[in-house]
Amino acid sequence: MQETKDIGLRGILVADTKICAVDGEKGRLIYRGYNIDELARYSSFEETVYLLLYETLPTRKELEIFKETLASERQLPVGIIRHLKKRKKTANTMDVLQSVIPMLADFDSEARIETKGVNIEKSIKLIAKTATLVACWDRIRKNLDITKPDEKLGHATNFLYMLNGDMPDEETARDFDTCLVLHAEHSFNASTFTARVVASTHAHMYACAGAALGALSGELHGGANTQVMRMLFEIDNPDRVEKWINATLDAGKKIMGMGHAVYKTMDPRAKILSGISEKLAERTGNTKWFELSRKIENITRAEFKKRKGKEIYPNVDFYSPSIYCVMGIDPDLFTPLFAVSRMTGWCAHIIEEKFAEAQPKAVIYRPEAEYVGGYCGLEGCKYVRIDKRE
Numbered sequence: 230m231q232e233t234k235d236i237g238l239r240g241i242l243v244a245d246t247k248i249c250a251v252d253g254e255k256g257r258l259i260y261r262g263y264n265i266d267e268l269a270r271y272s273s274f275e276e277t278v279y280l281l282l283y284e285t286l287p288t289r290k291e292l293e294i295f296k297e298t299l300a301s302e303r304q305l306p307v308g309i310i311r312h313l314k315k316r317k318k319t320a321n322t323m324d325v326l327q328s329v330i331p332m333l334a335d336f337d338s339e340a341r342i343e344t345k346g347v348n349i350e351k352s353i354k355l356i357a358k359t360a361t362l363v364a365c366w367d368r369i370r371k372n373l374d375i376t377k378p379d380e381k382l383g384h385a386t387n388f389l390y391m392l393n394g395d396m397p398d399e400e401t402a403r404d405f406d407t408c409l410v411l412h413a414e415h416s417f418n419a420s421t422f423t424a425r426v427v428a429s430t431h432a433h434m435y436a437c438a439g440a441a442l443g444a445l446s447g448e449l450h451g452g453a454n455t456q457v458m459r460m461l462f463e464i465d466n467p468d469r470v471e472k473w474i475n476a477t478l479d480a481g482k483k484i485m486g487m488g489h490a491v492y493k494t495m496d497p498r499a500k501i502l503s504g505i506s507e508k509l510a511e512r513t514g515n516t517k518w519f520e521l522s523r524k525i526e527n528i529t530r531a532e533f534k535k536r537k538g539k540e541i542y543p544n545v546d547f548y549s550p551s552i553y554c555v556m557g558i559d560p561d562l563f564t565p566l567f568a569v570s571r572m573t574g575w576c577a578h579i580i581e582e583k584f585a586e587a588q589p590k591a592v593i594y595r596p597e598a599e600y601v602g603g604y605c606g607l608e609g610c611k612y613v614r615i616d617k618r619e
């Protein structure tokens with residue numbers, strides 16, 4: 230047994246991947262060789278999905294066809310809508326997603342066909358339908374009529390249209406599209422690793438995606454954005470930031486949306502999201518949430534440095550809440566929105582894992598743990614039958 234353990238697998242290499250590179254020291258994020266700054270500026274969600282699934286940027290024609298294919302998969306099976314209507318209206322959207330995504334397998338006769346081509350088709354279905362599922366569920370729980378997807382609209386515009394029942398303006402749709410690009414992939418984070426572990430057992434894609442959703446829902450991962458909004462609501466007034474941050478740190482609690490397991494400098498996604506949040510605030514005149522977020526960032530960074538002698542930076546979940554809130558999206562949908570986009574990364578990783586695309590062979594994940602349970606050690610305790618036990 231090795232002497233030291235790498236708790237939480239920090240720094241342990243478990244696989245090779247060709248999908249994404251994260252440079253935590255320099256604050257760089259690369260999808261299939263392309264820098265996130267350029268993708269955020271010039272690409273679209275659909276183009277990013279194409280890049281992640283097909284390993285290359287599409288030509289104009291390929292992108293057009295791909296957009297049509299993705300849009301044609303947006304409809305949910307009637308059986309799923311019927312199921313959603315029977316759910317408790319108070320159900321958490323992440324719980325709904327985690328249970329309903331695997332149900333899509335019931336409606337896919339090819340769910341268990343394990344060729345790469347069919348798995349890409351399943352990926353397209355998963356990416357298209359996750360967006361519809363979130364929008365559809367939100368309207369069902371609010372007793373609103375379901376808005377049918379519109380195949381003529383791009384993914385981001387159509388999602389906002391399905392959610393709100395009316396068309397977003399162009400700039401809002403563009404900002405939301407960029408948010409989707411930024412959340413699409415992030416290497417071996419907890420949910421993606423979960424998806425790959427499940428894929429390594431040869432479970433089908435819907436099962437892998439369902440497992441990843443469970444991992445994403447936790448507040449130390451995708452759930453952080455909802456917690457950030459909760460923090461913004463709780464603080465509410467910029468004059469209260471300093472006292473609130475100090476009290477939270479004094480109590481040994483975390484400031485949500487700050488810090489990262491890999492980035493030891495500014496998360497490049499947070500930098501872009503902060504810019505979007507600032508511009509959106511100026512455009513709409515609703516500057517409250519951006520300004521509050523900026524003050525929380527500044528005070529947390531100063532206080533963290535004072536207390537620990539080191540830097541802490543905002544992560545991807547810090548500025549997205551101030552964007553989504555101004556867009557009129559409910560806070561409990563923030564983590565589901567993360568899933569709407571990250572489904573792409575999960576699918577790319579599930580396929581890479583299943584077809585051993587970056588390493589010589591596919592093996593089931595099986596790390597080791599040291600047994601420290603005491604009792605009678607590895608010798609085992611002497612079993613006493615129940616009638617002889619006091």
Ligand code: COA
Pocket residue numbers: 448449450451453482483484485486487488489490491541544545546
């Ligand atoms: N608030 C307060 N303290 C924090 C912190 C935060 N947001 N993030 C890290 N720290 C503290 C840690 O508790 C640790 O303290 P210690 O040295 O006294 O044990 C120290 O800073 C170093 O932490 P680090 O090793 O850099 O981070 P990690 O890998 O342990 O944790 C996260 C990474 C993301 C889990 C952590 O930063 C966190 O919980 N952030 C808030 C939740 C969040 O935003 N999650 C979304 C991530 S994308």
